Amino acid sequence: MSQSPHEINRLREQIALHGKSLFDRGLTMGSSGNISQRLEDGGCLMTPTNACLGRLDPARITRLDAHGRVLDGDAPTKEHFLHRAMLEERPSAGAIVHLHSTHSVAVSCLPDINPCDCIPPLTAYYVMRVGTLPLVPYHVPGDERLGDAVRGLAGQHSAVLLANHGPVVAGKNLDAAVYATEELEETAKLFLLLRGTNPRGLTPEQVDELNARYPRD
Ligand SMILES: O=C(O)[C@@H](O)C(=O)COP(=O)(O)O
Ligand SMILES: [Zn+2]
Numbered sequence: 001m002s003q004s005p006h007e008i009n010r011l012r013e014q015i016a017l018h019g020k021s022l023f024d025r026g027l028t029m030g031s032s033g034n035i036s037q038r039l040e041d042g043g044c045l046m047t048p049t050n051a052c053l054g055r056l057d058p059a060r061i062t063r064l065d066a067h068g069r070v071l072d073g074d075a076p077t078k079e080h081f082l083h084r085a086m087l088e089e090r091p092s093a094g095a096i097v098h099l100h101s102t103h104s105v106a107v108s109c110l111p112d113i114n115p116c117d118c119i120p121p122l123t124a125y126y127v128m129r130v131g132t133l134p135l136v137p138y139h140v141p142g143d144e145r146l147g148d149a150v151r152g153l154a155g156q157h158s159a160v161l162l163a164n165h166g167p168v169v170a171g172k173n174l175d176a177a178v179y180a181t182e183e184l185e186e187t188a189k190l191f192l193l194l195r196g197t198n199p200r201g202l203t204p205e206q207v208d209e210l211n212a213r214y215p216r217d
Pocket of ligand 1: 047
């Protein structure tokens with residue numbers, strides 16, 4: 001099964017619209033960040049490498065087939081391994097967002113975070129959208145080993161934090177992936193604001209109740 005050219009063009013436009021919105025709000029800078037969208041034929045759309053998310057040309061967004069071969073558009077993001085790993089390990093995910101959002105990156109550089117879960121469950125919405133957030137050990141951007149490291153975690157987690165780099169977040173569609181990335185960034189800001197105050201987070205029972213009532217994709 002595959003989508004019509006009209007539907008694929010609509011998805012390309014959605015990527016460009018979300019990219020501009022994220023960039024305009026300072027959630028990623030320069031040519032940092034990348035977005036992917038699963039297609040029904042097993043392929044996907046990805047933002048091109050070195051492209052500014054604020055000025056994406058929908059026609060130049062890369063389309064890859066199910067084997068990762070470029071069908072059209074510019075050369076894909078250097079993080080194509082990472083996006084493909086996340087999409088392959090999370091069949092329920094329709095889209096992936098990676099940003100260099102400042103507060104999330106700041107958390108990814110802290111020496112004393114829990115690598116199994118970098119941000120505690122401070123709010124209900126964070127638990128509903130992100131859940132647990134493991135830290136992926138540092139690798140050079142675009143290194144295939146980043147894809148392997150993400151592959152090991154993506155089955156269990158819809159979001160991961162690349163050490164000294166930034167978040168990678170999956171959602172059932174692009175809207176959901178963007179909203180979850182935004183929620184992660186806001187919660188990272190809260191976490192940094194609250195550091196040193198011993199904040200009261202949600203209890204394990206409260207987290208369990210949220211997970212039962214609002215399962216993530
Ligand atoms: O941090 C990096 O270099 C990449 O992860 C990134 O954010 C932008 O790379 P491209 O998508 O290849 O431009
Ligand atoms: Zn990056």
